[in-house]
Amino acid sequence: MPYERNILKLNKLLKYREKLNLTQEELAEKAGVSTRTIQRIEKGTEPKGHTLKVLAKALGVSEDNLKENTSQLETKVIDYQMAKYINLSSIFGIVFPPFNILLPFFITKYKKQANEVNNQIISIQIFYTIIAFVIIVLCLFIPKWFGITRQLFLMSLISFPIFNLFIIVRNTIELDKNKRLYIRLNFSFL
Numbered sequence: 001m002p003y004e005r006n007i008l009k010l011n012k013l014l015k016y017r018e019k020l021n022l023t024q025e026e027l028a029e030k031a032g033v034s035t036r037t038i039q040r041i042e043k044g045t046e047p048k049g050h051t052l053k054v055l056a057k058a059l060g061v062s063e064d065n066l067k068e069n070t071s072q073l074e075t076k077v078i079d080y081q082m083a084k085y086i087n088l089s090s091i092f093g094i095v096f097p098p099f100n101i102l103l104p105f106f107i108t109k110y111k112k113q114a115n116e117v118n119n120q121i122i123s124i125q126i127f128y129t130i131i132a133f134v135i136i137v138l139c140l141f142i143p144k145w146f147g148i149t150r151q152l153f154l155m156s157l158i159s160f161p162i163f164n165l166f167i168i169v170r171n172t173i174e175l176d177k178n179k180r181l182y183i184r185l186n187f188s189f190l
Contacts, residue, residue, distance in 0.1 A: 012066055014042045016059045018116075021187045031058035083117045084175045090125050090168050094161045097132070100125045119190040120181055124167065126189045132160040 017027050017038075024042070028035040031054040041047050047055055047066055056063045086104045093100025101122060108118045139153040167183050174182035 011042045011044070013038070013047070013055065013059075016061055016066070017042075018188075020059065023186070027055075027058060031055050078115050078117055078179075079113060080117075080175055080179050082111060082113050083121065084172050086111075086113065086118050087121045087168055087172050087175065090121070091165065093125070094164050094168075097129050100164065101129060114190075116188075117175075117181065119188050120184050121171070123185055123187070123189040124171075124181075124183065125164075127185060128164055128167065132164075136160065 017024070022030070024038045025035050028038050031038075033051055033054060037051060041051075041055075052063050052066060056066050059066070086107050089103045089107055090100045092103055104118070104122050104125060108114055108122065136153070136156050139156045143153070171181045171183055174180060
């Protein structure tokens, strides 16, 4: 088989928790249950009674939305070969920053490969672009504020594309070897 695929079944609690960008600890605190309870439910234990009620309230969903049954489980197929290509497509945008986001985004949509791995790849590029832009703009003003030479601006213009290249290559290697991202965010922009 030319493409390696991994089938993941997404637990409903996990899906709603990630949609709200909550950690297990944050949800546990918000619902008034233990983190271990959240972990057990996300591994397949069905929430019942009081636990089901407080979790549904904390997530802003109905109790029925959190009840599991096999017909309601979402099945996601992750094509790791395609994820590597999507990640590598960011290289074309290293010099022209919007393309490091747009190219992976359009490939993901065109190939219908929207999943947590590809969304994370795009989110990393969005986050990188925001941080790089802010720091490069600051490097324009720092010399005036502190009397530092303008070489700081040139160094940042050179170092940020190299850093992004490192992120892209390192994640591609990790996708190839271990079917996961080496550098990832705890949140997603998508």
